[in-house]
Amino acid sequence: MFDKIVEIVSALGYVGVFLLMLLENIFPPIPSELIMPLAGFVAARGDLNFIAVILVGTAGSVVGALPWYYAGAKLGQKRMKHFAERWGHWLTLSPEDVDKASDWFDRHGKGAVFFGRLIPAVRTLISVPAGIAGMSMTKFLVYSTLGSLIWTALLALAGYLLESQYQKVSEYLNPVSTAIVVLMVLYYLYRLIRQRFASKKQ
Template sequence: MFDKIVEIVSAFGYIGVFLLMLLENIFPPIPSELIMPLAGFVAARGDLDFILVILAGTAGSVAGALPWYYAGAKLGKDRMKRLAERWGHWLTLSPEDVDKASDWFDRHGKAAVFFGRLIPAVRTLISVPAGIAGMSMTLFLIYSTLGSLIWTALLALAGFLLESQYQRVAQYLDPVSTGVVVLMLAYYLYRLIRQRTARHS
């Protein structure tokens, strides 16, 4: 799995990194913790430029946050929760998730967008309450970009530094990367089934 993902990133380059990070924000089960370190690893091998990998990952992350921001701004909290209740199971999004993100935003204000982008459990949905609260697009983009830049840079750096130890760690990372994908898929299916069951109970 490790080698296959590296091959995919190498083949599609910066566009692939951008699209994977965009999907990671729209579709939460896709983990950036797997995408960016492997992109950094590919950069360390010389196939991609390290700085451009970070910029592509950051751009994809911010672009993926915009649909959630607009959904919050256009729908409002109540309609967003109703939408989550009806269709959110496909994204493993529940009304409670909307409430949690809104509470985080209420506690920390606009800075929640910056800090939220650094926290895996919050980073995707923090855009929703920002849109609901009417946070200006300029501030949203600034905070989202800064937070996403730090997050993607740290993950890519981890993969970049890993390159020199490839032979030593590949035997460990291959089953780990496979396990991460399997676990994320299993978690997605679990939440999907649980939410669909709750809707029909």
């Protein structure tokens, strides 16, 4: 599985990295922790430019954050929670997730957007309270870009450094990557079923 994923990332190139990181922000079950290290790994093999991988990964991450920002700005917290309650199961998004992101934003202010982009459990949804609070687009883009740049660079660097140990990495990560993909699918199905059941019960 590891070799196949590397081949796919290599074949898709920069457009693929951009689109995958964009989707990672819109559709939380897709993890950047898998995308960017593999992109860095491919760059280390010479198929892609390392700096370009970081830049397009960052761009995809920031562009992917915009729909959540606009959703928060247009809907507000109450209607956003209603949206999450009715449709959020498809995105594994719950009203509680909206509240948690809002609490994080309230505690840390505008800097929450920067720091939130560095925390896996928060990075996707931190855009929602930024939109709800009316944070200016300029500040939102600056903080989001800086936070996303650091996150994607660290992940890509991890993959880049692993390339020198390709045989060992491939040997160990083939079963691990397969397990990760399976667990991602199972976790998504679990949250989908749980949230749909909860919404019907209510």
